[in-house]
Amino acid sequence: MSELQVKSLFASGHTACAGCGQSIAARLVINAAGSNTIIANNTGCLEVFTTKYPESAWRVPWVHSLFENAAAVASGIEAALIFQGKKDKISVIAQAGDGGTADIGMQALSGIWERKHDVLAICYDNEAYENTGIQRSGLTPYGASTTTSPSGAQSFGNPKLKKPMPEIANAHGIAYVATASVGFPQDLQRKVKKALSIKGPKYLQIHVPCPLGWGYPSSLTYQIAKLAVGTGLYPLIEYENGMLIGVRKISSKSVEEYLKPQRRFRHIINNPDELAKIQEIANNNIKKYNLVAEGN
Amino acid sequence: MKEFLEGSQAIAKVVSLCRPGVISAYPITPQTHIVEGLAQLVADGKLDSQFINVESEHSAASLVLGGSATGVRVYTATSAQGLFLMAEVLFNIAGMRLPVVLTCANRAMSAPISIWNDQQDSVSLRDSGLIQFYAENNQEAVDLHLIAYRLAEDKDVMLPAMVCIDGYILTHGIETVDMPTQEEVDKFLPRYQPPYNLDVDHPLTLGFLADPDYYMETRFAIQETYKEIVKFMPQLFEQFSSAFGRSYNFVEKYHLEDADKVIVAMGSVCGTIKDVVDELRKKGKRVGLLKIMVLRPFPNQQICNALKGISRIAVLDRALSLGSIAPLASEIKASFFGKKKAPKIISSFIAGLGGRDITKDSIKEIFRQLNQKEITGNFIDLKPELLQAPLETTLGNRSF
Structure with missing residues (x-):
C-alpha cells in the first residue's frame, strides 16, 4: 500500500510554517518507522509545532523532556523495554534539530553511541535555531547570515564550517550513519527503514530547508533541498560500520543556483571571493565522496 | 534481619529489594558507594535490573525519566554538583508527574569545592516539586526509601521523591540496620502499575507545550497534590508501622x-x-x-x-x-x-x-x-x- 492509502502516524493540523521541510521529513520518518515506535524528542521547532496542548500530531507514543536530553531519555526507554521484554518488537527514535543534536545535545548523543543503545538518532538539520528566531548553530553553513551571525560591514555571516556530525558519529564506531534530504523522500524513507533494521546505535541527519529562517518562498522547499544536494553542499552519504557504502551521485550544479533564492546568502551572491569559498566547500565534498556521476 | 552495614550498602540493599528495573547514575562522592553496591548486585545476578553507566548526572536523570515514562520503577542517586546538574531534569520529572525515586547523599555546594556534608544541595531544590525526606540514621535511610517509592508511585501522587542522607556521616557510617525481607518489601511495595506510560498499543504524548491558557493549572495541580499528601501521609506511615514495626511521622x-x-x-x-x-x-x-x-x-x-x-x-x-x-x-x-x-x-x-x-x-x-x-x-x-x-x-x- 502506498503511504496515501494508510493512515499517517503524523497527523495534519499542526502549526508548522507553510513549506516547513522539517514537518515533511518528520512525517516521512515516522511513516517509514511504523507504529511500533516510541519517539523521544528534544525541544525545538518540531516539538513546539506538533504538541501544543491539548493537541498532538503524533499517533505513536512520544515524549518530550528537555532541549539536550532526548538521547538519554531514549536510552532510558530502551532500557525499560529490555527490562519489560518488549525491545525486540519496538523501535526507539531520539530526534532533535541541529542545535539539539550538534550543540546542546551532543554529550547525551555521544553517550548513547558509546553505550551502544539500540536507538536511531535523527537530526532534522535546518541549519539554525529557527524556533528561537534563527540563531546560529554548530550546523549553520559557512556564510549564512543568522540573527547571531549577521552579515554586516565587517561580517560575511557565519564564519565557521558545519560541524562534521556524520564523521563524529562514525568515530564512535556505530552501526549505521547516513545523511538524507527532504528533497529525496524515497531515499530518506529507505534509510530510516534500513537504520531500524540494524541493531545498535544509528545516526541519520536530514537536511530540512526552512523558508522562514533561510528566506525563500515557501513553495521552493523541495527545489532548495534538491539544489543543496545537487551542488554538493549537502552530500547524501551512507555508512555501515564506518564504511562508506553509498553516495547519491550529482551533476554538480553551481552553488550560486542554490544560494541565490535564499535571503541568508544574499550578501554572498555579489561577492566573488565569498562565493568562491562556498564553491570550494562543494568541490571538496564532490572530491571527498566522489559525488559526480561519470560522464558528467 | 539485623545487619551491620555501611549506610550506602544498606541503601543499595533496600533499593534492590524495591526491584527497580532501570538504574542509572554518574559517580560523585559521597554517593558512589550506593550505586557501586547496586552495580555489584546486578553483576552477581542478585538483582534483575538494567544498570546503565552514563556520561553525566543530567543524562542519569534523563535516562530514569525515560524508564519511568515507559512504565518501569527506576532509581538514581547523586550529591551536590550532581544534583544541580540533574536539577533541570528533576523539575521536568515533577512537571511530567513521573515517580522517580532518588537518593541525595548531602554534600556542600562549590565553590570552594568541598566533598563534605551540609544540606545546601537538596534544600536548594525545595521548589522543584520533589518530595523530600531527611534521615537521622541508617535505619531511617532504609525505611524512607520504602516509603518514598510507595508515596511517589501512588496514582494520586505521581511525583518524584528524594531521600536525603547526610554525606559521610550516614553514607559511610556503619550501623546496625534491621533490613526487611524481600517478601515484606514485596507486600508493602507491590509491582509498579503506571497509570500512564509510553505504550505502542495506546499512543500517548508526554511533555506537551503549554501556552498561558494551560501552564498555570499544571503547577496548581502539583500544589494541590501536595495538600493531599499531607492529608494521607499519616495513613501511609501507619501502614509502614504495621508492616515493619517502626513508626514515623512528618x-x-x-x-x-x-x-x-x-x-x-x-x-x-x-x-x-x-x-x-x-x-x-x-x-x-x-x-x-x-x-x-x-x-x-x-x-x-x-x-x-x-x-x-x-x-x-x-x-x-x-x-x-x-x-x-x-x-x-x-x-x-x-x-x-x-x-x-x-x-x-x-x-x-x-x-x-x-x-x-x-x-x-x-x-x-x-x-x-x-x-x-x-x-x-x-x-x-x-x-x-x-x-x-x-x-x-x-x-x-x-x-x-
Missing part, C-alpha cells in the same frame, strides 16, 4: 512535653541533639528537639502543633539562603506568622557547613544562645581568625 518530637527551649533540625545532627537533650535534661534543663523528617510537603501544621506553647525555638540550618534568613528558619517563622500560640523567640543558627563537625558543644552553644533575645542567622563554630579582617572594619566603614 516530625519527631523529642522531649517537647514540658520544654521551654527546643531546637528544630533535619538529618543526622538530630542524633547529636538528642544526646545533648538527654544530658541537659539530667541537669534539670527543660530542653527538647523537633526533628523534621519531611521538607516537602512542608508540614506547617504538624510543626505548629508540636511547638505550640514552647517559648524559645532555635532553628538549626545546615544550608543558607545567601542574602536572606536561612531556609528552614524562614519556613518555620512563616508557619507561625499570625498564630496566637507562636513561640516568643524563633532564633536561627547556621552550623556544619562544608562538613564542619557539629559537636555536642556546638549544640550546647545553641541552647546557651537561645535566651531572651531573638537571633537571626548566627554561625556556630565560625573561626574568626580565618576571616581576612574583622567584619566591622570591612563592612562598617565602606562607602560606595
